[in-house]
Amino acid sequence: MNTLNGTRVLVTGAEGFIGSTLVDLLVERGARVRALVHYKPYAERGHLAKYLGSEEVEMVAGDVRDPGRVQDAVAGCDTVFHLAALIGIPYSYLAPEAYVQTNVVGTQNVAAACLRAGASLVHTSTSEVYGTAITAPITEAHPLQPQSPYSASKIGADMTALSYWHAFELPVTVVRPFNTYGPRQSARAVIPTILSQLHAGAGEIRLGSLTPTRDFTYVTDTAEGFLAAALSPKARGEVLNLGTGSEIAIGELAEQLIAAAGSTAKVVQDPSRLRPGGSEVERLLSDNTKARELTGWRPKVSLTEGLRATSAWVAANLDAFAPGRYQV
Known part of the structure; x- marks a missing residue:
């Protein structure tokens, strides 16, 4: 199979940030898309x-914690893109069991x-x-x-998925996006947190630790990585990093965002946004060689280009944010 055109695919977590971008891409490529969305x-x-x-x-509509509903959603599908998860790290300190139930059991x-x-x-x-x-x-x-209940639950989820490859020969590929x-x-993520404050006219940008580095990948590149993984037989049973191979410190990122928004704001460290001791991840920088070699995927959008596009979107959708309020 070298195309998803005409195939029936399911996307769990389809109404979210990456999930909805993936749905758009699948529709563009001619897939027959079913979206499992959280019941409300x-x-x-x-x-x-x-x-x-x-x-x-x-x-x-459904919930990945409900095996019967999941079974109904998957029935008749050729490929399932499983994105549904609890993802906020700060909230995982408050409700770790919820992360196990959604991420591992789901x-x-x-x-x-x-x-x-x-x-x-x-x-x-x-x-x-x-x-x-x-x-x-x-x-x-x-x-x-x-280093957090969230990351522990995702490790458990990854191992659960891969166990189905080893034990039952289910075609499974694990994609591991770096910071999309x-x-x-x-606004639970750092880039929209900063941009929403900037476009609301803030003179100070309140952040947690400024020294950790991250490898930021634009959302369409991440979504393309999902498609590339699905289309590559060589990727079965494998884990693939989806990152750019470049890193930037959060403090430096904030300065670039201030420039992209045309602001003169100053960065202030907010103790309430710091992770517990021993939980802060100081450095994340991907090696995407395996994904490139097995699927042909490579990121296309530069950080500068991506930050400008994201800044414009936040400015146009500022009513969807609560600038200045820390969202756990």
């Missing part, structure tokens, strides 16, 4: 609202449903599973370090 009684569909009433995307439900349906699985990991880099750039062989950013991202 008011039927709001987030970034998928434009597809309500259309024939391009079939909406299925992944088990999705993998079991894929096995029953004969569907291949592209499972979403995170660079947070590596913890602070012991060696850099980070390859897929880097030790896994659970871009339009539609919520």
